[in-house]
Amino acid sequence: MIEKGDVLAADIGGTNLRLARVQAGGHIVREVRVQTNFSQLTELSSEAAAQAIVDTISQAAQPLLDADIVGLGIGFPGFFMGDSGILASSPNIPQLDNFNLAELLSNQLHIPVSAQNDALCAAIGEHTFGAGKGHKNLLHITLGTGIGGGFILNHQPYTGEHGMAMEFGHLCVAHGQDARLCGCGNHGCVEAYASASAISARYAEISGEQLETKIIFERGIQGNHEANVIIKSAASYLGQAIAEAIKLLDIQTVCISGGLIGAWNILHPNIMVSLNNNLIPPQQNKVRILPSILKDNAGLLGAANLFNKPK
Ligand SMILES: [Zn+2]
Numbered sequence: 414m415i416e417k418g419d420v421l422a423a424d425i426g427g428t429n430l431r432l433a434r435v436q437a438g439g440h441i442v443r444e445v446r447v448q449t450n451f452s453q454l455t456e457l458s459s460e461a462a463a464q465a466i467v468d469t470i471s472q473a474a475q476p477l478l479d480a481d482i483v484g485l486g487i488g489f490p491g492f493f494m495g496d497s498g499i500l501a502s503s504p505n506i507p508q509l510d511n512f513n514l515a516e517l518l519s520n521q522l523h524i525p526v527s528a529q530n531d532a533l534c535a536a537i538g539e540h541t542f543g544a545g546k547g548h549k550n551l552l553h554i555t556l557g558t559g560i561g562g563g564f565i566l567n568h569q570p571y572t573g574e575h576g577m578a579m580e581f582g583h584l585c586v587a588h589g590q591d592a593r594l595c596g597c598g599n600h601g602c603v604e605a606y607a608s609a610s611a612i613s614a615r616y617a618e619i620s621g622e623q624l625e626t627k628i629i630f631e632r633g634i635q636g637n638h639e640a641n642v643i644i645k646s647a648a649s650y651l652g653q654a655i656a657e658a659i660k661l662l663d664i665q666t667v668c669i670s671g672g673l674i675g676a677w678n679i680l681h682p683n684i685m686v687s688l689n690n691n692l693i694p695p696q697q698n699k700v701r702i703l704p705s706i707l708k709d710n711a712g713l714l715g716a717a718n719l720f721n722k723p724k
Contacts, residue, residue, distance in 0.1 A: 418483035421474055421524075422717035424531065425489045427452035427505055432473045434482070435717035439542035441710065447473045452505060459508045467517045474522060484525040486719035488534030488712045489514060492576035496719075498528045501576055504597075527719035531712050532579070533570050536563025538715030539668050543706035550664040553711070554581055554651075556671030559596065560604040563715075564662070582608065584654040603654040607647035609672055616643045630676040644676050645683045652687025659692060659700055670705030677704050 419442070424431045426449070433444040449469055454462040474485060491503030498515020519526040529537075536545075536553035545551035549568060555561040562581025564571040571578055582604035583597050592601030593611070605611050609626040617623045620639040624632075633640035655667055673680060681702060689697045705711055 418481055420483055420717050420720055421477055421485040422713045423470055423473070423485065423487045424534070424712040424716060425449070425451070425470070425487065426531075427490070430469065430473055431713055432470070432477060433713055433717075434477045435714065439538075439714045439717065441713070443477060445473055445476060454506050455508065457508075459510060459512070462506055462509055463512045463514075463517065466512075466514070467521060470518060471521045478522065478524070482524060484527065484720050485518065485522065486534075486716035487514065487518070487526065487528040488531035488716040489528055490531045493529050493572065494576055495572055496527065496529065496570075498526065500528070525720070527716075529570070529716070529719055530563070530572070530576060532561030533563040533572065534713075534715035534719070535561065535670060535711040536565055536579075536668075536715065537570055537718050538707055538711035538713065539670070539705055540565045540568070540715075541718045542714050543711060544668045544703040545666060548666040550662070550666065552579070552581075552655075552658055552662065552664060552667045553705075554655075554667065554669050555711075556608060556651075556669065556673045558608060558610050560608045562658075581654065581658065584657050586650045586653045603650050606650040607654075607673075612643055612647055612673070615646070616640065619643070626672055627675070630673060633676045633679050641679065644673070644679050647673070648680045648683030649687040651680075652684040652689075653691050655684065655700070655702070656688050656691030659688070659696060663696070665699055666701050666703065668703045668705055670708060670711055674704045674708075 419434050422433050422435050430447045430449045433441045491500045494501050500512040500514050503509050515526040515528045535555050539545045539553050540551045551565040553563045560582030562579035564579045583602045585601045586603045587601035593605035595602035595605040613626050616629050629640050633644045
């Protein structure tokens with residue numbers, strides 16, 4: 414938990430940056446949102462892209478800074494070396510290589526800065542303040558444009574040896590010629606079936622209508638046949654991928670966030686059937702799948718909490 418003083422927390426996406434002042438206990442007292450163009454930084458040199466990111470976060474933080482702020486925590490889409498604050502690489506901005514995001518920002522803002530993978534921050538947030546509170550181990554899955562995963566092991570964030578643990582979205586759930594192409598270049602990843610963008614694309618294929626996923630979920634709840642088919646299929650693939658994770662991890666709590674949890678009454682029972690069908694018998698009926706409590710704020714609150722993890 415955040416122990417003393419307020420902290421700033423940043424949740425960074427490709428087109429949007431959220432920055433908030435957070436009090437002890439995870440209460441957000443003020444928030445700013447800034448449009449970013451980080452997804453277009455691929456045309457810049459490594460140094461120029463790094464400086465553009467530091468400058469954008471720094472400028473967004475200025476209005477929230479005062480003497481009571483003890484530090485800034487950042488959730489960023491990329492792979493970090495342990496809790497060093499060094500971004501080893503980022504799939505969306507490939508020229509960034511061993512970019513010391515935390516140190517550069519700390520030098521600019523004159524406060525301590527911590528930075529970590531955005532999906533891991535969401536897991537930390539949900540474990541500290543949300544659905545996973547009190548659970549020793551937690552796998553947190555975020556269903557967005559892609560599918561992110563974050564893992565808490567023995568109450569501590571687990572990064573892996575290269576900051577790349579829990580690439581849950583790229584667990585393979587379909588094989589053969591018809592397996593769908595994923596953004597990572599492979600075929601059959603769960604992200605190609607159950608992310609918000611995949612659901613939208615798959616719904617368009619069977620209905621001929623290109624709709625926002627929110628509308629598809631609403632239609633699903635209202636009983637629309639095509640929406641139900643796609644949501645149930647996504648749930649089934651998710652259950653299959655969760656089963657593969659459970660076979661490795663033997664944990665009992667999994668939390669899911671993202672717009673799809675709005676259709677939880679369809680999603681949850683279908684995940685559970687698929688999960689238990691894909692587990693080995695001794696593992697069946699031991700796993701709880703919980704909807705996120707923090708929803709969009711999980712990543713922000715996890716970033717705020719980076720400060721109080723043991724170094
Ligand atoms: Zn993939």
